[in-house]
Amino acid sequence: MTARILPAALAVLTASAAHAQQDSWTSFHGDLASTKFSNAGTITPQTVADLERAWEYHTGDVSDGAGELPETVWSATPIYANGTLYLGTPFYRIVALDPATGAERWTYDSESRLEALTQPALKNRGVAYWQSGQEGVCEKRVFLGTMDAELHAVDADTGQRCADFAEGGVLNVNQWNEVNDVFPFSLLQPPLVVGDVLLLGWAGKDWEYAVAPPGNLLAIDARTGELLWDTGFIPPEMIPQTGTANIWTAMTADAELGLVYAPVSSPSPNYWGGDRTEPLPHATSVTALDIASGEIVWTFQHVRHDIWDYDTPSAPTLVDITRDGQTIPALVQATKQGFLFVLDRRTGEPLFPIEERPVPQSTAEGEVTAPTQPFATIPAPVGGALELPEVWPLADIVSFGQCSRDREKYLYQGMFTPPSEQGTLFFPGTAGATNWGGVAVDPRSGILYSNASRIVQLIQLIPRAEYDALNPAGGGNEEGYSPQQGSPYGIYLTDWSNWAGIPCWKPPFGTFSAIDLASGELLYEVPFGKAQFHGFYGPSDWGSPTLGGPVVTASGVVFIGASMDARVRALDAATGEELWSDLVEAPAVSIPAVFTHEGEDYVVFAVGGNSILKPEVSDQAVAYRLKR
Amino acid sequence: MNKLNAIPLLPALAGVVIAAIALAGPFGNTGVDGTLGAGLALVGSVFVALVIMLVAMRPLARGWFSALMTLAMIAALLTAVAGYFLMQTLLLAAMVITLLALAFVLSRQRRSLS
Numbered sequence: 001m002t003a004r005i006l007p008a009a010l011a012v013l014t015a016s017a018a019h020a021q022q023d024s025w026t027s028f029h030g031d032l033a034s035t036k037f038s039n040a041g042t043i044t045p046q047t048v049a050d051l052e053r054a055w056e057y058h059t060g061d062v063s064d065g066a067g068e069l070p071e072t073v074w075s076a077t078p079i080y081a082n083g084t085l086y087l088g089t090p091f092y093r094i095v096a097l098d099p100a101t102g103a104e105r106w107t108y109d110s111e112s113r114l115e116a117l118t119q120p121a122l123k124n125r126g127v128a129y130w131q132s133g134q135e136g137v138c139e140k141r142v143f144l145g146t147m148d149a150e151l152h153a154v155d156a157d158t159g160q161r162c163a164d165f166a167e168g169g170v171l172n173v174n175q176w177n178e179v180n181d182v183f184p185f186s187l188l189q190p191p192l193v194v195g196d197v198l199l200l201g202w203a204g205k206d207w208e209y210a211v212a213p214p215g216n217l218l219a220i221d222a223r224t225g226e227l228l229w230d231t232g233f234i235p236p237e238m239i240p241q242t243g244t245a246n247i248w249t250a251m252t253a254d255a256e257l258g259l260v261y262a263p264v265s266s267p268s269p270n271y272w273g274g275d276r277t278e279p280l281p282h283a284t285s286v287t288a289l290d291i292a293s294g295e296i297v298w299t300f301q302h303v304r305h306d307i308w309d310y311d312t313p314s315a316p317t318l319v320d321i322t323r324d325g326q327t328i329p330a331l332v333q334a335t336k337q338g339f340l341f342v343l344d345r346r347t348g349e350p351l352f353p354i355e356e357r358p359v360p361q362s363t364a365e366g367e368v369t370a371p372t373q374p375f376a377t378i379p380a381p382v383g384g385a386l387e388l389p390e391v392w393p394l395a396d397i398v399s400f401g402q403c404s405r406d407r408e409k410y411l412y413q414g415m416f417t418p419p420s421e422q423g424t425l426f427f428p429g430t431a432g433a434t435n436w437g438g439v440a441v442d443p444r445s446g447i448l449y450s451n452a453s454r455i456v457q458l459i460q461l462i463p464r465a466e467y468d469a470l471n472p473a474g475g476g477n478e479e480g481y482s483p484q485q486g487s488p489y490g491i492y493l494t495d496w497s498n499w500a501g502i503p504c505w506k507p508p509f510g511t512f513s514a515i516d517l518a519s520g521e522l523l524y525e526v527p528f529g530k531a532q533f534h535g536f537y538g539p540s541d542w543g544s545p546t547l548g549g550p551v552v553t554a555s556g557v558v559f560i561g562a563s564m565d566a567r568v569r570a571l572d573a574a575t576g577e578e579l580w581s582d583l584v585e586a587p588a589v590s591i592p593a594v595f596t597h598e599g600e601d602y603v604v605f606a607v608g609g610n611s612i613l614k615p616e617v618s619d620q621a622v623a624y625r626l627k628r
Numbered sequence: 629m630n631k632l633n634a635i636p637l638l639p640a641l642a643g644v645v646i647a648a649i650a651l652a653g654p655f656g657n658t659g660v661d662g663t664l665g666a667g668l669a670l671v672g673s674v675f676v677a678l679v680i681m682l683v684a685m686r687p688l689a690r691g692w693f694s695a696l697m698t699l700a701m702i703a704a705l706l707t708a709v710a711g712y713f714l715m716q717t718l719l720l721a722a723m724v725i726t727l728l729a730l731a732f733v734l735s736r737q738r739r740s741l742s
């Protein structure tokens with residue numbers, strides 16, 4: 001770890017926290033606490049039916065992969081700051097729009113290489129915003145990362161590069177990628193801005209290689225681009241054998257405590273750990289670091305010896321919980337397993353019982369599985385993640401019993417059943433019960449809202465010689481073949497479906513839940529969205545798998561896209577009942593921005609699509625407000 | 629052309645147009661554009677329209693008439709079901725009207741023959 005923090009930076013931390021405004025939407029999750037809570041109050045369950053499209057805008061940055069460019073995946077949360085709406089695009093451009101009209105104010109092109117260097121698609125999850133509090137050129141900045149490891153800083157008013165940041169406004173983050181550098185640090189998630197510090201993780205491809213760049217968190221001076229500190233998550237002695245345990249998703253910070261909470265992903269390779277059997281305590285964890293020094297303060301590892309790609313997928317959400325008359329500063333970490341771990345954010349101590357339960361053991365060559373895994377008992381996991389869904393009679397009848405035969409044929413002994421040569425049913429699958437959208441919390445009531453997917457996958461370990469003979473044309477991280485080069489196994493991963501492509505497991509395929517964080521009680525869990533097969537929509541009680549997350553407002557409305565049926569919806573926060581919806585051009589796999597501009601409340605979705613849900617992409621940004 | 633028999637043709641042709649729009653999406657996203665389901669709905673609605681045209685344009689023996697009308701009704705029903713599951717309300721409405729019109733024509737025809 002290197003540490004060169006400027007003392008002045010910390011002074012700003014506390015100040016910026018005091019100025020946090022939930023009428024704005026200045027970061028990926030709206031605020032540093034990642035509550036995804038908006039004070040917007042005019043859109044209520046009674047008025048939401050009067051929502052209309054204020055405007056829509058097409059960035060032009062879209063590809064379905066059929067031409068020369070890779071497919072695009074656009075999961076950006078629009079940022080509302082400085083009286084402007086900022087979008088990052090999957091062609092690594094920034095678009096600044098008038099929030100009221102959608103009129104373009106300026107655009108900036110990073111001129112990044114449009115190549116799928118580390119991902120199967122060109123991906124972007126938006127931009128970050130920083131302001132110094134002073135007036136002048138580049139005293140307000142927008143930051144954009146690229147897949148080829150550049151961080152661009154531009155003036156928020158003009159879109160011109162900030163010359164005093166790194167080299168003429170462009171920071172080559174790959175200069176710190178010095179170990180096992182089999183791929184570049186892809187900056188798909190915008191940095192978290194805390195005071196004058198940019199906290200930056202990166203994405204890679206841990207399904208491709210056994211040995212990969214070791215995961216780390218970089219702290220960078222927002223004004224100069226200087227590296228303040230660099231904290232790694234893989235013990236130095238393990239670096240020759242493994243890698244990743246990186247941070248590819250959003251982070252959260254508590255400026256008063258001076259801590260950043262990092263959702264650390266699984267180590268490489270994803271599905272075999274025979275070369276990394278020694279403890280990796282920070283891998284697949286939520287880890288708190290001191291923002292001033294980069295020192296690790298505490299770690300909560302929620303998967304031991306991860307061989308399921310159960311990356312910590314989203315920023316934890318900060319909430320204060322009152323218990324026995326005392327207010328406890330807590331955080332909630334949503335996971336791919338569906339568990340919601342509620343921890344004291346000062347210490348990492350659990351606030352609800354967590355049981356260490358014995359789990360099935362692997363028979364794969366060289367593998368040494370962890371004997372136990374942590375199970376959060378309260379709150380109950382979202383999406384019913386503990387129980388493998390039953391075989392779906394409809395899919396079974398259509399396939400003349402294929403699904404039932406598969407159920408007998410493949411291994412499943414509960415959550416954390418290890419990948420196997422025989423084939424393992426994998427639930428929740430690698431896209432997780434929850435993913436980058438995370439959860440929303442109303443800080444006034446302490447009620448948490450979460451969408452969850454229920455996708456069963458089939459994973460097979462393929463011995464190296466057999467895999468090499470197959471010579472598959474590659475895959476991705478969520479489906480297809482992956483080589484795990486340097487390990488004895490390649491893998492094949494797919495959704496568990498019959499010959500007609502119908503899921504073999506019983507619906508619902510996705511749910512929406514509300515949980516009281518004070519008691520851990522599940523208030524409701526209802527099917528959410530509509531599944532779609534070959535264009536046909538399933539009944540409402542089948543639900544839909546989801547990617548993207550919810551926002552809850554002070555007026556008791558939840559806004560969410562996320563479903564595969566390409567609808568954006570408003571739900572009644574009290575019941576989960578759908579109040580309003582609108583058809584958009586593709587699944588809105590992002591988190592909406594909800595903010596108040598010139599006295600009117602707006603809800604803006606970036607509509608990008610994601611092939612995990614269905615092969616449909618778009619470049620549409622669409623804004624809603626109440627009829628005037 | 630038998631004018632009575634041609635009554636269901638109008639909603640059936642409307643169904644063809646609606647199904648084609650649902651599949652091609654010339655005015656924007658329909659939620660099902662380019663999908664197999666929308667393609668099947670178009671095939672179904674075209675089939676219904678063709679059968680109705682055949683019945684309306686040529687005098688047919690009673691057996692053939694009844695068989696073709698029944699076939700058209702089954703196709704209209706299935707296309708209506710497809711319209712429901714494709715969330716294409718207009719297609720559903722067009723096919724239900726077609727179905728009712730076919731039933732009306734069939735009942736009138738039977739009454740006149742009895």
